Amino acid sequence: MTGGVIDLRNVRVRAGRRTILVVDALSVPRGELVAVIGPNGAGKSTLLKTLVGFRRAAGDVRVLGQAVGDLKAGALARLRRGVGYVPQILAERSELPLTLREVVAIGRTGIAGLGRRLRWDDWQRVDAWLHRLGLAPLANQAYSDLSGGEQRKGLIAKAMVQNPEILLLDEPTANLDLAWRERIVETLETLFQELAVTMVLVCHDLEVIPACCGRLALVEDGAVRADGKPGEILTSDRMARLYGVDLEVLRRNGRYTVVPKGGEPT
Amino acid sequence: MTVELGFWAPVIAAGALAGASTGLLGVYIIGMRIPFLGVCVSHAALAGAVFGSLGGLTGQTLLVPALAAALATALALGLSNPRTLRADVNVMMGFLFTLTMGLAFLGIGLFPRFGRSAGEALALLWGSLTFCSWRDVALMVPLTAAEVAFVLLFYKEMRAIMFSREHAAAAGVRVALVWSGFLVLASAVLTVNFKIVGGLMIYSLMANPAAAAFQLVRGHGRALALAVTLGTVSGVGGFLIALLAELPTGAMIVILSSALVAVAALLAQANRALQAGRAA
Numbered sequence: 001m002t003g004g005v006i007d008l009r010n011v012r013v014r015a016g017r018r019t020i021l022v023v024d025a026l027s028v029p030r031g032e033l034v035a036v037i038g039p040n041g042a043g044k045s046t047l048l049k050t051l052v053g054f055r056r057a058a059g060d061v062r063v064l065g066q067a068v069g070d071l072k073a074g075a076l077a078r079l080r081r082g083v084g085y086v087p088q089i090l091a092e093r094s095e096l097p098l099t100l101r102e103v104v105a106i107g108r109t110g111i112a113g114l115g116r117r118l119r120w121d122d123w124q125r126v127d128a129w130l131h132r133l134g135l136a137p138l139a140n141q142a143y144s145d146l147s148g149g150e151q152r153k154g155l156i157a158k159a160m161v162q163n164p165e166i167l168l169l170d171e172p173t174a175n176l177d178l179a180w181r182e183r184i185v186e187t188l189e190t191l192f193q194e195l196a197v198t199m200v201l202v203c204h205d206l207e208v209i210p211a212c213c214g215r216l217a218l219v220e221d222g223a224v225r226a227d228g229k230p231g232e233i234l235t236s237d238r239m240a241r242l243y244g245v246d247l248e249v250l251r252r253n254g255r256y257t258v259v260p261k262g263g264e265p266t
Numbered sequence: 267m268t269v270e271l272g273f274w275a276p277v278i279a280a281g282a283l284a285g286a287s288t289g290l291l292g293v294y295i296i297g298m299r300i301p302f303l304g305v306c307v308s309h310a311a312l313a314g315a316v317f318g319s320l321g322g323l324t325g326q327t328l329l330v331p332a333l334a335a336a337l338a339t340a341l342a343l344g345l346s347n348p349r350t351l352r353a354d355v356n357v358m359m360g361f362l363f364t365l366t367m368g369l370a371f372l373g374i375g376l377f378p379r380f381g382r383s384a385g386e387a388l389a390l391l392w393g394s395l396t397f398c399s400w401r402d403v404a405l406m407v408p409l410t411a412a413e414v415a416f417v418l419l420f421y422k423e424m425r426a427i428m429f430s431r432e433h434a435a436a437a438g439v440r441v442a443l444v445w446s447g448f449l450v451l452a453s454a455v456l457t458v459n460f461k462i463v464g465g466l467m468i469y470s471l472m473a474n475p476a477a478a479a480f481q482l483v484r485g486h487g488r489a490l491a492l493a494v495t496l497g498t499v500s501g502v503g504g505f506l507i508a509l510l511a512e513l514p515t516g517a518m519i520v521i522l523s524s525a526l527v528a529v530a531a532l533l534a535q536a537n538r539a540l541q542a543g544r545a546a
Contacts, residue, residue, distance in 0.1 A: 052436060073442060081438030095480045096297060097489040098429055106426040110438025115419045142484045143429075155433075162437060 004029040005198050011059035021046045022223040033192050033199040035209045038219035044202040048168045052085050081110045084159025088170040100154050101139040107161035129157040149180030166198045173208045211254025280398040281501035284463045287410040287455050289497020292476030297428040302359045304472050310339035310366040311457040316373030336453040344449040395463045402462040420444050425486045467516045474523035478530035
């Protein structure tokens, strides 16, 4: 299948002599939410980095119709302005003086143009997204003083102020407690349903896959091994084989969870 | 005293410019946790000046090889990809610092073969604020102006880069272009300041005003403004204290800027305790 906002064909990503990701074919149509799952080190984050040109790849990587590998620095920067990318690693520096509002405004920095000041409507957009994600009361607080969940939401706001055609999220709930995990999942569901933005969500916890997710890609040992509807991919046998533990996949209200098989709860 | 102040005017001007320009750089260098960039750049400049001297250059022309070496080092540090090299930027700085220092000492070791003294080599680069002239100030003014102009022009890009180069690049910021420009300017400002003002003072004026500002204010613009102010206060205040008390100038500037960090940390601590008390 081709003609999506993301198209990969015969893609190979190498780290030194080792091939760390192989994608024979993967296409994401506009307005779809695809969750990319797999064990740690499977190549999920590499896939996202390849899409935004942070990782060089052999083969054809097309994002919004452009061949990422062929783009020069300026063209690549322009492409990235249409793609909201939320990396897994948070910028953890306690001394950083930036406010949350300033961090969210980073999303408008490339779009405003090199050497030009952010305009009134850029800041309006920043404030609107802070308000929409319930972060307005924290706008002028130091980003470094916020909790991990608040920071993560701030980074989603930073990506959304770009008005992106594609939103790429790398483990957006990593290291968050249950309450914040659910807030983030709820935010993603709302964004997808209200804006129909194309989303690629990398996660290794099945619990964070939103109920509205209609497609799953399973990455294992540096290759996309399965791609289809969640119900088809998330079988107990496949999960047990993947993680080497006897597991059972349960579904409740459109969400998934995995529990060890056997034994009665105590 | 009026006559004395007039006599010391270029020194006061140089202290203010050094404090302001390095205080401004410090916001980004400390904000990005790469304080040893200054140490690396200065030793690279020293190596460049030493080999320039061995090549027959003298006086202000020595700034050319010093600047070239400083630039090469700063760009190697700033543009290298830690993932590709499998080395953190601090590891890279350790490598470059020792390499450039080794080269500088090698060059100094070769001085006697060329009929020169080692002290002559060190004097090429490690200046002293007390001996500043208007000619030195004239060199510092355009560089400081260029630095301020750069930060004003690329204010939002530098803010994004300070937060995270990866996040900035992901938002479509031309990180390599802007960061390279900053490194070029930083190298020039640091090299000239080392030559005119001296090493230890520059390290302290780069790190301390920014560290103090980060304790007291939030926001990119406020941090820049306060760091520049505290840098200027340290440069001028330290000199005036030294002049009045007949103490070493460089040491007083370093001690004053360090004291400002301690005071800022205490004020921040007191403010946090006050806010916690109000919340309770």
